[in-house]
Amino acid sequence: MTKGTFEVGDKTFLLNGKAFAVKAAELHYPRIPKEYWEHRIQTAKALGMNTICLYVFWNYHEPEEGKYDFSGQKDIAAFCKLAQKHDMYVIVRPGPYVCAEWEMGGLPWWLLKKKEIKLREQDPYFMERTRLFMNEVGKQLADLQITKGGNIIMVQVENEYGAFGTDKPYIAEIRDIVKGAGFTDIPLFQCDWNSNFENNVLDDLVWTINFGTGANIDGQFRRLQELRPNTPLMCSEFWSGWFDHWGAKHETRSAEALVSGMKEMLDRNISFSLYMTHGGTSFGHWGGANFPNFSPTCTSYDYDAPIGESGNITPKYYEVRNLLKNYLPEGATLPEIPDSIPTIAIPAFELTEIAPLFDNLPDAKESETVKPMEFFDQGWGSILYRTKLEMSREEQTLIITEAHDWTQVFLDGEKIATLSRLKGEGSVKLPPVKEGAQLDILVEAMGRMNFGKGIYDWKGITEKVEIQNKNTTRELKNWQVYNIPVDYEFTKGKRYKEYKKGENTAKQPAYYRGTFMLNKLGDTFINMMNWSKGMVWVNGYSIGRYWEIGPQQTLYMPGCWLKEGENEIIILDMASPSRPETEGLRKPVLDILRGNGAYAHRKLGENLNLTGETPVYTGAFKPDHGWQHIQFGKTVDTRFFCLEALSSHGGDGYAAIAELELSGEDGKPVSRQHWKVVYADSEELDDANNVASNVFDLQESTFWHTNYSKTDSKHPHQIIIDLGEDKKITGFSYLPRAEANKPGMIKDFNVYIKMTPFKLK
Structure with missing residues (x-):
């Protein structure tokens, strides 16, 4: 491979000694099936981009401490080589923190097993684990730097740290860790907002600014130019759209404002990365949550980006392409847009088997007090806390401090309450109970917060459970704890039985299993409008969370994960469907809200x-x-x-x-x-x-x-x-x-x- 150089010049970047404006498309390899990586890269190139920008997701590659995985869907080096095959350069953003509306901002959940840990600080354990992980990233990618014949031209140090704190010694140590991993031949940079970038800037790093459509670009770069009048300017995240939250309206942003901002930057030789050019899907349990105020993000990461969730070409794509065709190297033309992946409809079918959750519990663990799921060595899924109550002839109040994130309370097997962290709910009125009544508290963990101090987001019941009556408040003790993970091996190994019409009228959580037949393959969108809340697996692939409140009502099912003939689907529904039936649609439904008031801050008639x-x-x-x-x-x-x-x-x-x-x-x-x-x-x-x-x-x-x-x-x-x-x-x-x-x-x-x-x- 031909070796090259990428350097910082006078008011411009230099690629092999010549002025170069970075036009980067942000794509995230975990959010795209590996079989479609090349298609998305080609689609970004046909848009007019010359670079792919990507995060490295620590928790994706090290789901258990010390067990690294860079194979298959996680083969980040293969992704970069595919970009090089199509003459695209790569910018790597390895964190250790990435945000990205991703579970815990990319940090591994097992860090939280140390109760007093300091994340994104010079905590010895955190820094040790960061160094070990970054070295593994270096083994995968350091030889792909442009100076060694690869296509990596820049590497980022940390990510938007000004929104978290001010700690230059920490940033300096992360820089040294990145260099120690082998990234020594190309510029290192740090990104932040124009209002806080000075808090943590280091003299030997390139400084870049993040902002969205409609921003005053002169104003965004004014202070940076005062401090470094000869630096190349770059918007390292130019936000093309925005992400969706459960219970809030589907987000869109103006194509006109996007194109206007891009044109202004291109005319002034300002480099940019379009975040996102293609968002994709936060499959499985990987969607995060925003902070402050817990606000979980949807499975779809469509982002209103130019390339839609399934790789489809949007009107915004054509608007951007019409602009970028005017900013190509001399003599160059845009490649043809790749064909979209075909979509198929799947006729409605029933899920014919059921495995009630309470009939399929794993072995219990004994614990005197309630603790978060991390202290039971569980990262994701749901956790059930069970104890016995003393007799009471009076109504009492159950106080849960705090349940993360969606909680159902059962008394002797009957559901008596549902509590949502989104609404700040944490107490339940208990009726009179007999001696030894069984109390079950089932807590579903949604994504850990991925922003700010919210990354300290333990799951399950994080503090205590108390019973309050007229005279006393006492903490409940002596719990049996059941871990309910989200991996397919746990899910498929249930005792399924035939579902009979009208079964589960008590709305108990249960797994539902069914099959559907296909004689041709294509992408489809599984319709979840009949279902309440939970997760879906198809042919062993976890395609994500759903929640009836919306705005997302379908789940993207890549055709490359389907097969001709029989396909298996399992749905864990936490509160039972209206009927156990679904279908595959040819288009997604991302903009229907149903019956949620968590985001309104004024009651009807309130003044x-x-x-x-x-x-x-x-x-x-x-x-x-x-x-x-x-x-x-x-x-x-x-x-x-x-x-x-x-x-x-x-x-x-x-x-x-x-x-x-x-x-x-x-x-x-x-x-x-x-x-x-x-x-x-x-x-x-x-x-x-x-x-x-x-x-x-x-x-x-x-x-x-x-x-x-x-x-x-x-x-x-x-x-x-x-x-x-x-x-x-x-x-x-x-x-x-x-x-x-x-x-x-x-x-x-x-x-x-x-x-x-x-x-x-």
Whole structure:
């Protein structure tokens, strides 16, 4: 193979000594069946890209401590070589943390078996395991650097660390670990947002900025250019769309804004990576959850990207391709777009066998107290806690602190409650019980949080279970614990029996098994509209989680995992289907919500009453898209924070906020880990996912926006945040939405602060 060079030049990157603008397509190899890797790479090349950008997912390659797997679907070197076959370069982002809406941000769950571990810090154990893993990555990829005849041109150090903390010594040690793994011949870089990149920058790394469509590109790079006027500019994540959360509206972003931003960067020789160019699917249990406020992400990682979830060509793809064809090397033309993978419909069929979960439990483990599943050596799935109750002739309250993430409570085999972490539910009223009544608490773990401090996300019951009556509160002890993992070997080995019509009217969790016949193959989308919540396996492949609340109502089934003749499907349904029947559709259903109010922050008819309240501060924001910092001139004890928008700079009746931070006595932002929105007078939940909790989701490209309807577009608008703990604050910071010339930029405002809740009537 021909050896080459990739270097940092004067205001440009240099490929073999010549100016080169990186046009990277972000693709994630675990989210694409290996059989389709080449198809997706070719489709990205036909779009006009010259590079593939990818994360390396630590927990994917080391699911158990010390057991590494880079074979088959996990053969990352083979993926890079396929890119080289099609004359595509590669940018590698090996973490150790990657975010990516992926389980625990890519960190292995078994790190949490050490209760006091410090993640993404210079914790000796964390750093030791990081070094060992990075060395394994080096064995796979270091010889594929461009200087050795490969196609890897850049490697990233950590990922968006400014959103997590400020710790240059940690970043420096990760840099040294990356170099020690053999990545010494090409530029190393770090990425962050323009508002926080200075917190952790190292002199010997390339600095890049992440932002989304509609952003002011001059503003995004202004500070970087002041510090490094001769550096090549790169947007290392230009967000083409966004990811979906269970229970929230399907996310889309404008193709027009995407193309406009890309054109501006190309005309100014600014390199970029389009995140995502093709999102794919978080198969199995790999979908993560956002933070703050636990918000699990859907199985589909369609991302409203130019290449759809199944590799299909979208209208956005054609818009981008029409732009990029004008920025090819002299004499070059775009290759033909590869044919899409054929899709098939599968007629409706029944799952004819059932294996009730409670009839198929594994051996129990004894434990005096409840503990998270990690301390029972379990990474994913569900966990059942069982104990006996003392007799009580009175109603009592069961208090669970805290159950992660979706919990069903059974008394003598009868379900009495369902609790959702999304809604902050944690208590159940118990009826009078006889001596020795059996209490079962079944907790399903969804994805671990993949952002911020939420990566410390133990699953199962994380603290304790208590019984409260009129006079006492006591902790329940002496538990039997049953681990229910998600691997196919565990799933198939159940005692299945024939399903009889009308069975399981008690809505108990159960495995359902069936078969369907095919005489031709193709991609399809398994329709889950009859089912409640759970996971699906087809021919031994776990194709992902489903949940009736939506917005995703189908699961992508790659045709390469199907076979002519008989195919097996197993569905674990946690609360029973309306009927045990499904079908294969030719198109996905990603945008139907059903009966969930977890994301609304105002009850019907509820109004805020500020009569008699005195603002702690009254002021006006500037018409500027950057962070604005307000100081009260005094320290204020705070539990509840209310921002009231009185007017907007555009004269419209809307209010919008991308991010809010509160300043502590030391002038630094206070933790937002326990924040909750308790009231927003208005928020857009139908035409867009502009929910109020976006103001502290640590994502500068998402925002709260009041409802778009004209009837709701009148000032004042209020948002109230419960900090979850008492704080002393001296001011706050406000970040408007990133897009220029958009409504909702707040002008005049009041701030109210209380130690007790505001009056809602």
